Amino acid sequence: MRRSLILMGLTGLLPIVVLGAAYGAVTLREQRAALDRQAALASRSTARLVGREIAATLDAVKMISRSPSLDSGINRPIFTRLGLRLMEDHPDWAALSIADLDGNRVLDLPKPIGGALGKVVEPGSLAAAIRTRQPQVGLVVPGPDRMTAFAVRAPVIQDGAPRYVVSAVVPVRAMQHLLYTESVPADWRLRLIDARGTVVAQSGTVGDEEMAAIVTSVPESGWRVEVAVPRGSFAALTRQTRWVLVGGGVLALAVFAALAFALAVELRRYRQRQAATVQAQRLEALGRLTGGVAHDLNNLLTPILGGLDLLRGRTGDDPKAQRYIDSATHSAERARSLVARLLAYAKRQALTPEAIDVPTMLADLHELLQRSVGPTIGCTIHSAQDLPPVRADRNQLELAVLNLVINARDAIKTGGRLSGTIVIAARPPRREDLRGLARGDYLALAVHDDGCGMDAATLRRAMEPFFTTKAGDRGTGLGLSMVHGFAEQSAGRLVLESAPGQGTSATLILPVTDAPPAVADDARDRPTRTAEILLVDDDPAVREAAAEVLRAHGHQVAEAESLSQGMAALADAPGTALIITDYMMPGGTGGEFIARARDAGMPQPFLLLTGYTDAAEDLPGDVPQLRKPFRERELLDAVDALLG
Incomplete structure (x- = not known):
């Protein structure tokens, strides 16, 4: 009888232990693979961020190397003015320098590096820029002012030959924030290493524990990104699996039925969590896609509605033409309402509070x-x-x-x-x-x-x-x-x-509010005052439609398609009474445009045209917004309110 009981116990215990060991091994392998995938993803993502940052700096330095102020010698006043403007757009740069072919610095901005002009600190990349006639990223070296930095250099080509080398000096601390964009466990280590093996930036644990590293190169600079995972993470998984197997073997016969039931419940919950996660990811992706599509549709609907409003005033008393325009306007308004619902679903709709009865x-x-x-x-x-x-x-x-x-x-x-x-x-x-x-x-x-x-x-x-x-x-x-x-x-x-x-x-x-609820006012057909208006929008169709509406009602409109063109237009036309600007445009955001104009002492009011501004943290709270797509009357009413 005893042997039978022992045999029955072993017979029941053996498959459970084997299955438990197999399950533990598979789980361990999957968890380790998940750690490897997470580390590889963090390494590649950080490398892309670093590459974009370096590429942007290379483009900026290459652009200034082609400045007309360097065509015949160095026009110091003009180059200084341009260089300082460029450094305002790149606050992470410590200096902007020009050196001759022998490595002698002839001009440092905003002031001489280390207090006086001299030789470049790292001549290798300067020689490479002269030899290849292409922009180069230098090694990380300590400078004369005890600041560790690297140089991004571009040769100045005159008559087919290098004449000078323009360099932007970037402190290594400017690259540190790129390592914090990835969410990784606290005991992992991320390092950015230059071509010579010098650590440019580092985040995470620094200790003597053995690490397993995954490395991704940054082709724009010859650097590499290293993500190191403590090997103890894998050892901990092994220990946990062993304890589970030992405990499961000891308790297998006594709790077999309860374990089977608990396993079934856990598998059901796991499927529910997986399904919820997949659904959440699908909805998030759908929300992002919806927001982007709705934003583009707003830009497309703006000139459509503006053109229809302009046509309405130019067809006279032709009832057939008016009927066609009314039908097209009704369809565009339905599309406008649909886009608003899409933006609301995607949570990218900028709220416009008003008094509501x-x-x-x-x-x-x-x-x-x-x-x-x-x-x-x-x-x-x-x-x-x-x-x-x-x-x-x-x-x-x-x-x-x-x-x-x-x-x-x-x-x-x-x-x-x-x-x-x-x-x-x-x-x-x-x-x-x-x-x-x-x-x-x-x-x-x-x-x-x-x-x-x-x-x-x-x-x-x-x-x-x-x-x-x-x-x-x-x-x-x-x-x-x-x-x-x-x-x-x-x-x-x-x-x-x-x-x-x-x-x-x-x-x-x-x-609640003391303001009265809004009442539609269709009595006015023309603005109460005409003025000089600057319109800044990078979309030609939107810009043309809005400008035509304003000009049709007596306003004088100057157009620009970027932040820099807008600032130049303001400087050339101090009599401008109102500025209408898009939020997303080349050279910066609408918020940056407003801040720069106000810092320059320009008192004109602003009106912001926007599809959605879910990331418009730099927008002053006193600037009114007009959502795209807008009707002729809405644009004119907004302009009237600001011109007052």
Whole structure:
């Protein structure tokens, strides 16, 4: 009997141990491969960043080596002015220098390196630039001012032969930030090494622990990026696997059934997490693609709408032509609305707060909301008397209400129900709704349903992105998170209250404003004042359409397609009364353009044309924005408001 029991135990234990060992080996190999892939990806990504940085510096130095101020000798005043401007655009440069073919520095900007002119510190790259007649990246060396740096050099070619060498001196600390763009474990080490093996920059752990390194070259400079992973990371995986195998072998017979059940549960959860991760990645990629496509569509729709508005005024009383123009304008407006929804979905829509009469907005939305929930669910609206307007983005507020109503509909239909009630109420907020908000007056917009409700655990996670209790083909988990983000961005909050079987109340708390709600004004056909206007936009179609609209109403318009051209045009036309600029354009952003113009003492007001400005951190808060695509009346009204 004892032998039978032992044999049965060994028979049951042996396959479990073998399977556990195989599973542990596969897991170890996959985890090690994942570490290798992560290290290789970090190395390649950092090398690309370094390469782009070096290439940009090479292009800049090559450009200044071709300056006309170096055509016949060195025109020091002109070159100094150009060089200092270039250094303003490259704040990481420590110096800009010109040396002759013997390595003697003849001009250093902004001041002599080390206090006096002399020989170049690292002559090897200077000789290579003269020999090859191509830009070169020098070695990392300590300079006379005790600053470790490298030089980026380009020869000045005159009459087919090198005459001088222009060099930009870049401190190694300027490359340090490139190593922090990759998110890697704290015990990893990233190093940037030059052609001689000198460490240019380094981040991460520096110790005596043995490391496994992955190296990627930077072809633009002859440097290389090294990502080193502690070998102890792999040893730790081995130790963990051994402990799992030993513990599993000892407890295998006693907990075999429980282990099988736990494994099945874990595999199911793992598949759910994997599916959620894949879905999140797809949605993120779709959001980026959607934002980019919508931005391009805005640029395409702007000249279409502008051209149609111009044609409307030039066709006279021809009813057939007016009908064609109205049809085309209606289609363009529908495309404009679709682009706005795409940008809202991609979270790249710049908010434009305005005063909104909430009861009027809800009345306008009621038909759409009722159609969205279906005929079997009643959707009613209750608004308190004499409510002040709120300050928010109208499109985003309407989208938030629609999201909340659709969530309420789905909660009612959970469990096979076909009918229910949704109540939308606009009212003053309760005191507990305002805790933690800034002092001021607010309005509450609540959506209540008599659906299934949520338990405490679900309620805590309801506003997390991608968290959903719906089937995978019915929900993305983005609705409440988008409403929450909109409320926070509007200086308010979203309050959720729910209990199982008692329905859910979702309440938007938004700040009120003393400004009256906007009223459409179509009475004026011409601007109240004409003026000289500078229009800066790198898209020729957008620039031409906007300029034609302005000129058709009496304005004098000068055009530019980049930041530098805009600054030059301002300098040549001090009588300019208004500047209209795009945000993304060659030579810098609209925010940089505004800052440089104001630093130069130019008092003109600015109007920013934008498709979306999700990264416009440098934009002053007092600059009004006009979203693309815009209509003729919208552009003229914005110009009138600034010309005042």
